[in-house]
Amino acid sequence: MDEFALIRRYFHHRQGEDVVLGPGDDAALLSPPAGEQLVMTLDTSVAGRHFPEDMPAADIGYRCLAVNLSDLAAMGATPRWFLLSLTLPQADPDWLRDFSAGLFELADQAGISLVGGDVTRGPLNIAIQATGSVLPGRALRRDGARPGQTLAVTGAPGLGGLGLRHWRAGMRDSQSARHFARPRPALEWGAALAGRAGAALDVSDGLLQDLGHILSASGDLGAELVLADLPVNDELAALEAEDRWALQLSGGDDYGLLFTWPAGVAVPEGARAIGRITDGGGVQLHYPDGRVSDAEPGGWRHF
Amino acid sequence: MDEFALIRRYFHHRQGEDVVLGPGDDAALLSPPAGEQLVMTLDTSVAGRHFPEDMPAADIGYRCLAVNLSDLAAMGATPRWFLLSLTLPQADPDWLRDFSAGLFELADQAGISLVGGDVTRGPLNIAIQATGSVLPGRALRRDGARPGQTLAVTGAPGLGGLGLRHWRAGMRDSQSARHFARPRPALEWGAALAGRAGAALDVSDGLLQDLGHILSASGDLGAELVLADLPVNDELAALEAEDRWALQLSGGDDYGLLFTWPAGVAVPEGARAIGRITDGGGVQLHYPDGRVSDAEPGGWRHF
Incomplete structure (x- = not known):
């Protein structure tokens, strides 16, 4: 043919x-x-x-x-x-x-x-x-974050990374593996946030790396990220905390949206507030035990 | 990096x-x-x-x-x-x-x-x-040929095929080889013909195969093609006739435009009339000695 x-x-x-x-x-x-x-x-x-x-x-x-x-x-x-x-x-x-x-x-x-x-x-x-x-003026861009804005996500960061692990282990019917094979683009969320969110992108390279893209595009801003507030499915919840955090922060292929939202305004139902934008100082990770530490942006490398 | x-x-x-x-x-x-x-x-x-x-x-x-x-x-x-x-x-x-x-x-x-x-x-x-x-209504399409229209080309069909031959033989400074390495897209011609030509496409797969695309898109039409009217550069002119015809009819990578033009109207200066559209019967090749024969559309296969 x-x-x-x-x-x-x-x-x-x-x-x-x-x-x-x-x-x-x-x-x-x-x-x-x-x-x-x-x-x-x-x-x-x-x-x-x-x-x-x-x-x-x-x-x-x-x-x-x-x-x-x-x-x-x-x-x-x-x-x-x-x-x-x-x-x-x-x-x-x-x-x-x-x-x-x-x-x-x-x-x-x-x-x-x-x-x-x-x-x-x-x-x-x-x-x-x-x-x-x-429509003009409504596109979601990476450079619209401002200090004080709430940081929020749709979907569950880490799901793509866990899905790849499941796929490789032959567990191809797990929820995470199905998400990895057939990620759902967040088109409804994009339409709902257009003209309203500060900055936004899809989480494809890992949460920290993608957050770094927003922070640098918006002018060397920083962020606080509260690990206990990251949404999970049952499969992520079942992991040891250190293992789960690594996937949540650096796994790729999630394809939820990471966005910023006006301070003091509740994020739309179904999305989850996970921290806030600060005016510098890199990304601070807030652990469930009260510990706070600097994060190095990192994630999936394309090349 | x-x-x-x-x-x-x-x-x-x-x-x-x-x-x-x-x-x-x-x-x-x-x-x-x-x-x-x-x-x-x-x-x-x-x-x-x-x-x-x-x-x-x-x-x-x-x-x-x-x-x-x-x-x-x-x-x-x-x-x-x-x-x-x-x-x-x-x-x-x-x-x-x-x-x-x-x-x-x-x-x-x-x-x-x-x-x-x-x-x-x-x-x-x-x-x-x-x-x-x-502009709406001005796009050049493959399905606009009509019986009786003049068939015309810009550039010199066969130049790309000869250029590839030169390239392989190490003659990389010939005009044809330079054309092969850096074909010039016929953007000025496209703009000049828009809204005026009947059908048009760029000759990328070889003249006969590309002519076949116009004829089938326009409804199983035919064409007469006059080999002596095909434009040549000095390098094509220097070839034996059979060898030249093969390159002109089936070589690819020419990137001139092949188009149809109202009957009885001179084609724009710099383009060359090479035949006419008929209402069926495939493609008839008119040789310089008066011989006429059927052509089988053929050319570069992508896959």
């Missing part, structure tokens, strides 16, 4: 009304929503680095789109269109069928249309570029 | 005024031109498949952007923004310096801003997603 036949067979799917021309021409032709800004991200997933070599193709398809939608969520954007570039060692029909099923399962849930891309031969590499839109 | 430092060092570059927020947040934030449609393409280049393993990094950077800009040109779009996903076996400072220099040389010429992307580790793989804009 050549590239064109393969794309027709596995990657033609229903599209939104804002798609004038989808796959099949030199490029896609799209009608952007009038008066909105565009939000664009491009993230590549490499087998063995961003997902396990033995992950089922349907999970790979779901997951590669999810990490891009998570970036749109972190900006408060509404998903519109995505393009997919698939580099494959060979054109395996079963793999392609499953991959595209997982991909479109999430695309349909999120209301995003596949409008183009390419398929080529080489070591497995999956690049997805996703575009969303947001 | 981690991913973030590497991006700051090699990939922060001046940006257009329509970039609200460039690299550094979860996603880029952009102001689209009011009342225009968007044109989006994503093309991946794999070492050893889309460019020779030993191509200088500056040429790789230039070329990977050029093939995407060529898709924007083929739609008649004005370039706006691009995102780059770079998968690298290692972070070699010399390679990155040269790659980004070649990339930004063309980006600056074309007036397109790098607004995001990622860098990750793995076998060399370069994905670029480029976005342009075009």
Whole structure:
């Protein structure tokens, strides 16, 4: 099967009304929503680095789109269109069928249309570029934190890291492992926080490293982080404290949102306040026994 | 150097005024031109498949952007923004310096801003997603050919194929080899033809295969192609006729535009009429000795 036949067979799917021309021409032709800004991200997933070599193709398809939608969520954007570039060692029909099923399962849930891309031969590499839109002035940025604001999260930091551990140990039906294989992009949260939160991003590199991104983008601010306030699921709660803290602070692949919120105002229901922004001094970790210590930002290294 | 430092060092570059927020947040934030449609393409280049393993990094950077800009040109779009996903076996400072220099040389010429992307580790793989804009109704599409229209090209089909041959033979300063290493996207031609040509695309897979795309998209049309009318440079002119025809008809990497034009109207100066669209019967090749024969569409296979 050549590239064109393969794309027709596995990657033609229903599209939104804002798609004038989808796959099949030199490029896609799209009608952007009038008066909105565009939000664009491009993230590549490499087998063995961003997902396990033995992950089922349907999970790979779901997951590669999810990490891009998570970036749109972190900006408060509404998903519109995505393009997919698939580099494959060979054109395996079963793999392609499953991959595209997982991909479109999430695309349909999120209301995003596949409008183009390419398929080529080489070591497995999956690049997805996703575009969303947001009203001017409402995008969630990393540089909007201010001293005194409350620090809050959605989801449970550490869940992705525990999920990867479970996956490697063969416990692939645990809640954490399912979260690792199919993270849910926090699109509803992004929409709810847009225009309201101070700063926001998605927790993909580990809580401390991502908090560091907010603090440096907002001008060398600091933060207090209360470990006992970090939300957990049963599987995280069952761990020894030191082990749990390491996952909560430095595990990646969580894909909840970390955001700041006006001081003295309750955070939206379902999110959790976990500390506050200070005007410098790095990140102070508050332990349940009253101990306070400096944290070194760190987490998943991409390169 | 981690991913973030590497991006700051090699990939922060001046940006257009329509970039609200460039690299550094979860996603880029952009102001689209009011009342225009968007044109989006994503093309991946794999070492050893889309460019020779030993191509200088500056040429790789230039070329990977050029093939995407060529898709924007083929739609008649004005370039706006691009995102780059770079998968690298290692972070070699010399390679990155040269790659980004070649990339930004063309980006600056074309007036397109790098607004995001990622860098990750793995076998060399370069994905670029480029976005342009075009006024509604003016985009150049593949499905606009009609019987009787003139068939025309810009550039010289076969130049890319001859350039690859020269490159492999070590003749890297020939005009064709330079064209192969640094193809010029036909952006001015795209702008000049937008809203005027019938159908158009860029010749990337070989003239016959790309002509086949126009004919099938426009409804199983046919074409007459006059071989003596194909434009040549001195290097193509010096070849034996059979050898030249093979390159002209099936070589890839030309990146001129192939378009259709109203019957009886002279094609714009600098383009060349090479035949006409018929209402079926495949593609008829007209040889200089008066012979006419059927052509089988064929060319570069991506997969």
